[in-house]
Every structure is written in C-alpha cells, then in structure tokens.
Amino acid sequence: MSIHVEAGPASAESATAGLVPAVAAIGVTKRFAGGVVANDRVSFDARRGEVHALLGENGAGKTTLCNILTGLYHPDEGEIQVDGSPVRLHSPHEAQRSGIFMVHQHLSLVDSLTVAENVVLGWSRHRGLRYTPRQVEAEISEIAARYQMQVDPHARIWQLSLGERQRIDILKALYRDARILILDEPTTVLTPAETEQLFSSVHEMVAAGRSVVFISHKLPEVLAIANRITILRKGRSVTTVDAAGVDVRELARLMVGHDMPAGRVRRAAAGSGTPPADQRGVLELERVCADGDFGIQVLHDVSLSVRPGEILGIAGVAGNGQRELAEVIAGLRAHSRGAIRLDGAELHGGDPRAAINRGVAYVPEDRMGTGVSPSLSVTENLMLKSYRRDAPHAGPVLLMDRADAQSVALMEQFDIRSRGPHALVRQLSGGNVQKVVLARELSSQPRVLVAASPTRGLDVGATEYVHGVLVDSARRGVGIMLISEDLDEIVELSDRIAVLYEGRVVGIVDAAQASYEQLGMMMAGAA
Amino acid sequence: MNTDLIVAVIVSAIAYGTPLVLAGLGELLAERSGVLNLGVEGMMLMGAVTGFFVSQQLGGPGWAVLIVAMIMAAVAGALMALIHAFLSITVRVNQIVSGLALTIFAGMAGLSSYAGQVWGIGGQHGLHQLTRVDLFGLGEIPVIGPILFDQDPFVYLSWGLVVLVAWYLYRTRTGLYLRAVGESPRSADAMGINVTRYRYVHTTVGGALAGLGGAYFTLAIAPIWTDGLTAGAGWIAIALVIFAFWRPDVLLLGAYLFGALSSLGFTLQAHGVQMPSEFFSSLPYLMTVVVLAGASTTLARRRIGTPASLGVPYVREEG
Numbered sequence: 001m002s003i004h005v006e007a008g009p010a011s012a013e014s015a016t017a018g019l020v021p022a023v024a025a026i027g028v029t030k031r032f033a034g035g036v037v038a039n040d041r042v043s044f045d046a047r048r049g050e051v052h053a054l055l056g057e058n059g060a061g062k063t064t065l066c067n068i069l070t071g072l073y074h075p076d077e078g079e080i081q082v083d084g085s086p087v088r089l090h091s092p093h094e095a096q097r098s099g100i101f102m103v104h105q106h107l108s109l110v111d112s113l114t115v116a117e118n119v120v121l122g123w124s125r126h127r128g129l130r131y132t133p134r135q136v137e138a139e140i141s142e143i144a145a146r147y148q149m150q151v152d153p154h155a156r157i158w159q160l161s162l163g164e165r166q167r168i169d170i171l172k173a174l175y176r177d178a179r180i181l182i183l184d185e186p187t188t189v190l191t192p193a194e195t196e197q198l199f200s201s202v203h204e205m206v207a208a209g210r211s212v213v214f215i216s217h218k219l220p221e222v223l224a225i226a227n228r229i230t231i232l233r234k235g236r237s238v239t240t241v242d243a244a245g246v247d248v249r250e251l252a253r254l255m256v257g258h259d260m261p262a263g264r265v266r267r268a269a270a271g272s273g274t275p276p277a278d279q280r281g282v283l284e285l286e287r288v289c290a291d292g293d294f295g296i297q298v299l300h301d302v303s304l305s306v307r308p309g310e311i312l313g314i315a316g317v318a319g320n321g322q323r324e325l326a327e328v329i330a331g332l333r334a335h336s337r338g339a340i341r342l343d344g345a346e347l348h349g350g351d352p353r354a355a356i357n358r359g360v361a362y363v364p365e366d367r368m369g370t371g372v373s374p375s376l377s378v379t380e381n382l383m384l385k386s387y388r389r390d391a392p393h394a395g396p397v398l399l400m401d402r403a404d405a406q407s408v409a410l411m412e413q414f415d416i417r418s419r420g421p422h423a424l425v426r427q428l429s430g431g432n433v434q435k436v437v438l439a440r441e442l443s444s445q446p447r448v449l450v451a452a453s454p455t456r457g458l459d460v461g462a463t464e465y466v467h468g469v470l471v472d473s474a475r476r477g478v479g480i481m482l483i484s485e486d487l488d489e490i491v492e493l494s495d496r497i498a499v500l501y502e503g504r505v506v507g508i509v510d511a512a513q514a515s516y517e518q519l520g521m522m523m524a525g526a527a
Numbered sequence: 528m529n530t531d532l533i534v535a536v537i538v539s540a541i542a543y544g545t546p547l548v549l550a551g552l553g554e555l556l557a558e559r560s561g562v563l564n565l566g567v568e569g570m571m572l573m574g575a576v577t578g579f580f581v582s583q584q585l586g587g588p589g590w591a592v593l594i595v596a597m598i599m600a601a602v603a604g605a606l607m608a609l610i611h612a613f614l615s616i617t618v619r620v621n622q623i624v625s626g627l628a629l630t631i632f633a634g635m636a637g638l639s640s641y642a643g644q645v646w647g648i649g650g651q652h653g654l655h656q657l658t659r660v661d662l663f664g665l666g667e668i669p670v671i672g673p674i675l676f677d678q679d680p681f682v683y684l685s686w687g688l689v690v691l692v693a694w695y696l697y698r699t700r701t702g703l704y705l706r707a708v709g710e711s712p713r714s715a716d717a718m719g720i721n722v723t724r725y726r727y728v729h730t731t732v733g734g735a736l737a738g739l740g741g742a743y744f745t746l747a748i749a750p751i752w753t754d755g756l757t758a759g760a761g762w763i764a765i766a767l768v769i770f771a772f773w774r775p776d777v778l779l780l781g782a783y784l785f786g787a788l789s790s791l792g793f794t795l796q797a798h799g800v801q802m803p804s805e806f807f808s809s810l811p812y813l814m815t816v817v818v819l820a821g822a823s824t825t826l827a828r829r830r831i832g833t834p835a836s837l838g839v840p841y842v843r844e845e846g
Contacts, residue, residue: 091719092717092719093717093718093719096719108711108713108714108717108718109711109714110706110707110710110711110714110715111710111711111835112706112710112835113703113706113707113710117703117706117707120700120703121703121704121707121714121715121718121720122704122715122718122719122720123718123719124700128700129699129700129701130698130699130700131698131699131700131702131703132698
C-alpha cells in the first residue's frame with residue numbers, strides 16, 4: 001500500500017537538537033506468563049524534535065514496548081529514561097506527568113461526551129471545581145489551529161469518524177503539553193487525505209520541539225515521516241537507521257529478516273488451481289443492501305459471488321461494511337434489498353438457523369462474544385450448532401459421554417490444546433479459541449465459510465494454522481469468503497479480491513494480478 | 528374541570544412526587560457512576576423507619592427534631608448503600624443480585640419491619656410532622672401560590688437538589704469526571720480518575736438521598752410507621768431515572784407525573800369523582816412497566832442517556 005505524502009522528513013537541524021534524548025529505552029526486557037518474551041533487551045532513543053519510528057511486523061514487540069513506555073507494563077529488566085534520568089512509571093497517569101502520551105489504536109475517548117469534555121477529562125489547565133465549556137473550547141480551537149487540525153469542540157465523540165477521533169486524542173495530549181507523543185499505527189484508520197493532515201500536524205509538533213514515536217509496519221509511510229527508524233524483530237531491536245540512508249527494500253529486509261517480495265508466497269500466484277471463471281457461485285449476493293446498527297444504510301448494492309473451492313478476499317479499511325456483510329450472510333442481520341442465493345436458491349435474511357441448515361459456516365470477527373460461549377466447555381461449544389440434529393442423543397437427552405468422545409476427536413484433528421473436553425473455553429488462548437470455532441464450523445460440512453478477521457490477535461503459529469485450515473477447506477470445495485483488514489493475509493490467501501469502500505464493492509481483482517498500490521487506492525476510495 | 532381540582536391534583540402530585548424526586552436523584556447519581564442500585568426500596572424503608580424513630584425519641588423544638596431525624600434517615604440510607612457499594616464495587620458481586628438482596632433484606636418483613644417492632648413505633652402517632660411553609664406570604668396567590676410557595680421544606684430541598692445535581696453534572700469538573708466514569712471507566716482510569724472512589728461516593732450519596740426520600744413518608748406525608756409503607760416507591764424511582772434519560776430536570780417532571788398518578792385516586796374521590804380506587808392505585812406501576820418497555824427500545828437507538836458501563840464492575844487489566 002503506498003501513501004503519497006508531499007512533505008519530506010522534518011528538517012535536519014531539529015533532529016539533532018539536544019544530545020540528551022527526550023525518551024530512551026535501555027535494554028528493556030518484558031516476559032509474560034507462559035514464557036513468552038515480548039521484549040528482549042530492546043533499546044532505542046528519541047531525541048527532541050525528532051520523529052522516531054518503531055518498525056516491525058505484528059508480534060515484533062512494538063505494542064509491549066509502548067505499554068512499557070506509557071506505564072501499563074513494568075519492564076522485568078532495563079530502564080526507561082526521560083531527559084536522561086531514569087523513571088519508574090507505574091501507570092499511564094504517571095507517564096503523562098513525565099510528558100509521555102500515547103495515542104492508542106483503541107482510542108481512549110468517552111463516546112457520549114463532547115470533544116471539549118474529553119480533552120479536559122482528568123486534567124485541566126484551570127483549577128477549581130467549575131467546568132466552563134466556552135473557555136476550554138476556545139483553548140482547543142487555538143491548539144487545533146496551531147497544529148493544523150480541523151476540530152469541532154462541540155461535537156460528541158460518537159459522531160466522529162475514527163480519523164477524527166484520533167485527532168482528538170492527539171489534541172488531548174497537546175492540551176496537556178505532551179513532550180513525547182507515541183502514535184500507535186495511526187494511519188490504519190485514516191484515509192490518504194487524513195494521513196497527509198496527520199503528517200503535517202506531526203511536522204508542526206516536532207518543529208515545536210516535541211518528540212514523536214511513530215509505530216508502524218508500513219514501510220513507505222515510515223520513510224516519509226521518520227528521521228530515524230528502529231527496527232524490531234521477534235522482540236529484539238535489530239538496529240536503528242537514519243531514514244535518509246535507507247530504502248524500502250532495505251527496510252523490508254531488516255524487518256522480515258529476509259527479502260520480503262521473494263519470501264512471500266501468494267497462493268494465487270503459486271497456481272492453486274483457480275476454478276474456471278464461468279463456474280456458478282455457491283454463494284451469490286445480488287445488489288444486497290443492509291442497514292447498520294444505528295439504522296443508517298451501510299451496505300449499498302453489494303454484488304459478489306463465491307465459487308466452490310475459491311477464497312474470495314474482502315479487503316477494506318475497518319468500518320466500511322465488512323462486519324455487516326458477514327452478518328447478512330450468516331443471517332444475523334436482515335438485508336433490506338437484494339438477494340442472497342446459496343446453490344441457486346434464495347436465502348432469506350435475518351434467520352441464522354436457516355443459514356446454518358443450508359450450509360453457511362461463520363467465523364465471526366468478535367471471537368469471544370459471538371464466536372464462542374466463553375463459560376461453556378470445549379465440548380459444549382463444539383456442539384452449539386449441531387445440538388439440534390447431529391449431537392448424540394437419546395430422545396431429548398444429550399449423551400455427553402459420546403459428545404465428549406466426538407470433541408476429543410475434533411480437538412485432535414484441529415490441534416486444540418486444552419486440559420480436555422471439559423475445559424472452559426475462556427481459559428483457552430486466543431489461537432485455541434479460534435480453532436474451536438473453526439472445528440465447530442467446519443465439522444458441519446459447510447458449503448460456504450465466511451471468515452471475518454480470523455487471525456486478528458493470534459500469534460504467528462496460530463495464524464499459520466488458521467491459514468492452513470482455510471486453504472485446505474477451499475481445496476475440499478468449500479467456498480470461502482475471507483474478510484480481513486490485513487492486506488497481506490488477503491493477498492496471500494485469496495483467489496480473487498473484492499474491495500469494500502463505504503459499503504460498496506469498488507472493484508474485484510484477480511489476486512494473481514493485484515498490486516498493493518492498486519488495492520490501496522481502491523481501499524482509500526481513490527479508484 | 529375547575530381550577531381548584533387542577534390545583535389540588537398538582538399539589539398532591541408534588542406531595543407524592545417528592546420522595547420520588549429525592550430517591551430518583553440518588554439513583555441517578557449512582558447510575559451515572561455506573562452502579563445500578565436496585566436496593567432503593569430497602570434504603571427508603573430504612574430511612575422511613577429511622578427518621579420516624581428519631582423524631583419520636585428526641586425532645587426539643589420540632590424543627591430541630593425533624594432536621595436531626597432527616598439527617599439520621601439519610602445516614603441510614605447511606606449505610607445501606609455502602610453495603611451495596613462494597614459488594615458491587617470492591618467484591619464485584621453482580622449488582623442486580625446485590626441490590627435485590629438489600630431490598631429484600633431491609634424491606635417488608637425484613638430489617639425495617641424488625642426495627643419498627645424493636646423500637647416499638649408501630650401504631651404510634653407521630654409527634655412531629657413537617658408542615659407547609661408559606662414563603663414570603665406568597666401562598667395566597669391563586670393557583671401558583673399553593674403550588675410554588677406553600678410547600679413543606681422537603682419540597683424546597685428537593686428543588687434545590689435538582690438544580691444542584693444538574694449544575695454538578697454539567698458544569699463542574701467532578702460532574703464531568705462522574706459522567707466519564709459511568710460511560711467509560713477504562714478511559715477515565717487512563718486519565719487518572721479514581722473510578723472506585725467516584726463509584727463509592729456517588730452510590731453512598733445516592734443511598735442517603737433514598738433514605739431522605741423514605742423519611743418523607745413518615746415525616747411529611749403521614750407521621751406513622753407501618754411495614755412496607757413506601758409501597759414500591761423505590762422501584763418507581765428506578766424506572767423514573769430511565770424515563771428521565773438520566774437527566775435531573777426531566778426527572779423532576781417525571782416524578783410529579785408519577786406522583787399525580789399515585790394520588791389521582793384520592794384527589795378525584797375527595798372531589799366527588801367516582802372511579803374504582805384500585806384502578807388508580809395501579810396506574811403508577813402500569814406506567815412503570817410502560818416506561819421500562821418503551822425506554823429499552825428507543826434508548827437503544829438513541830445514544831443518549833444510559834451510562835454505557837451501567838451495571839458492569841470495573842476491573843483494570845494488568846499485563
């Protein structure tokens with residue numbers, strides 16, 4: 001995905017200002033229960049007036065490092081220094097008092113409050129009991145103007161787009177006179193235009209002597225914004241380089257550990273045997289429209305077709321109708337117009353049982369909420385869809401012994417690691433929970449599988465496993481719709497890729513011919 | 528309908544609505560912090576019995592006795608609420624269970640009845656009762672006089688509290704923090720706001736107001752103690768908070784609407800209108816059901832009102 005930004009890296013003289021770094025991590029190690037070492041002797045430092053990028057793949061330890069910098073986690077070894085002196089940060093609040101603010105991926109704003117109310121939450125420039133909206137609003141407008149941000153202080157957070165919310169989070173930090181801003185994957189939720197705005201705000205911030213720690217796994221944008229780049233790989237800081245002295249290819253090599261474009265195998269390019277184009281889809285959507293949670297139409301005339309044995313990738317920035325699309329097919333959300341056909345026969349909306357009986361399997365995005373019932377056992381969760389027909393029973397009585405035996409077999413087949421069939425699902429790791437979902441969905445011999453963000457939050461091993469299961473199922477003739485915000489995943493697995501933008505299908509391309517640039521443009525609504 | 532009747536209906540609506548205003552404001556504060564307190568009925572009963580007992584025991588000028596009685600009623604409610612706060616905030620018991628348990632514990636045939644028996648105040652005629660205070664002699668003005676300027680001190684207090692709570696919620700920083708705690712305790716915590724303290728304080732103050740609301744029955748409406756005399760007012764107060772979209776100003780009007788329904792039977796009978804009294808006495812409860820059913824559908828769509836974390840214990844996740 002390419003993002004074009006006019007402005008180059010911030011001026012060189014501001015980058016070298018001050019020899020003592022504003023913030024530094026020195027030999028930071030963080031271990032989690034279960035022996036996972038998330039950070040292994042990580043070191044980096046950000047100078048005053050510098051944009052310092054932390055670059056690494058998912059799971060490289062970027063988020064853990066940030067949580068240490070912001071006081072959420074405490075390092076097992078090593079230390080954090082602010083302005084050259086070591087600090088012990090026990091809470092985000094303490095980190096903020098040291099001038100360190102983090103703009104989260106999950107933004108920490110209160111939805112029902114106004115922008116101004118959110119900005120003064122927990123800290124105000126004014127003493128005393130009274131809260132005077134007008135005064136705060138004026139101050140906010142002033143800061144927004146200085147950093148080239150467009151902000152309406154009266155708006156309530158829930159009315160704002162994700163990009164606007166991020167702006168408010170940054171504004172909140174600036175209102176508190178943050179000296180070190182940590183931006184965690186800030187462009188994930190942004191359109192290209194918003195990204196450009198963000199970058200000019202960042203330039204203003206470093207020009208004013210603040211430091212910005214910019215976390216990302218996107219190479220072009222890191223090159224566009226950062227002065228220096230520290231690369232993290234598998235929990236270690238590999239090296240720190242000057243942005244001016246490297247190119248994308250070099251960064252990719254440092255980040256992945258080998259040359260990326262050659263290393264990645266695309267399923268489509270590898271010739272998985274794409275079904276003939278004239279074959280009829282097992283699942284067909286024709287001009288499907290549907291409303292979102294707040295009664296506003298979010299799907300507009302979506303026409304798609306998934307052929308047997310095919311993986312159709314649905315790409316798009318989060319919140320462009322992906323969740324609603326999955327729910328419509330699974331029968332969890334009624335469509336308002338259009339038709340959904342399974343094997344040529346119409347599937348009526350809003351009836352999950354009908355969808356299940358007709359052979360729709362569904363791996364929901366919200367794993368713990370919709371995917372499983374966390375307080376039930378593995379066996380019970382595996383039975384959730386089949387209790388009506390296939391579960392071993394004698395009259396109305398379920399034969400739990402035999403059900404346990406069945407689930408042990410499934411646990412073996414899907415490599416579900418737990419204490420046994422009676423273990424509660426909430427005690428399982430994320431990867432094993434997802435395997436439970438997959439085992440349940442695929443054991444019902446589905447015609448179609450809708451997988452929404454199936455690897456989100458999973459570690460590398462579990463992700464690979466899930467990918468393997470998807471590819472396998474496709475090989476066995478299941479039509480798969482893979483919805484994901486992870487473009488790499490989409491490109492690697494899909495035969496064809498449809499791009500959703502604002503609830504519309506803006507294009508469908510053959511994965512073998514797709515380029516990141518083209519997909520990126522489509523996802524941003526620019527093509 | 529003549530003006531006299533209308534004034535009579537409004538005056539009795541205010542009388543019956545005042546305990547609802549007080550208890551409702553208390554519940555509103557607790558819910559704004561994210562704590563659902565279903566123990567209001569029990570807290571009102573404890574306030575009612577405590578207030579009445581204190582007013583029977585103390586000697587001295589009537590007004591002083593009544594003030595002490597009111598304070599003790601508030602303390603009784605607050606202590607009950609403190610139990611609820613401990614259970615639901617610190618121990619993180621299900622808030623519905625904890626609240627219901629408290630109402631059953633303190634309610635009819637429970638602690639309040641026991642206290643009434645031990646203190647031997649059942650059937651006693653009260654020595655003190657709050658009476659109307661004609662403000663600046665304006666009570667003589669037709670229509671608005673009896674409504675606005677000829678009420679007992681409890682009513683004036685409740686009006687003052689409505690204004691105070693509204694100002695607190697929307698124009699003070701603590702009020703803003705309170706709303707944030709109820710909406711998103713995680714964000715509030717990240718901003719350095721002490722979620723636990725906010726919830727404790729507002730639940731306890733809420734209980735004090737419920738106790739005060741209960742005392743209104745025994746110190747103002749009729750100075751006697753009978754078991755379970757609040758007759759479900761606590762439940763109506765909880766429904767009222769939803770009806771009011773968690774806003775104190777709307778809550779005041781809603782309380783008087785419920786008050787009017789509660790008193791309509793007596794008032795109409797006193798004015799010679801014949802209707803079965805059972806019909807009228809069922810009205811507020813019927814209204815409660817309608818309000819709760821209606822609120823649950825429309826509120827889900829409108830993103831105003833319900834504090835998002837209502838009823839959910841807050842646990843800070845540690846890495």
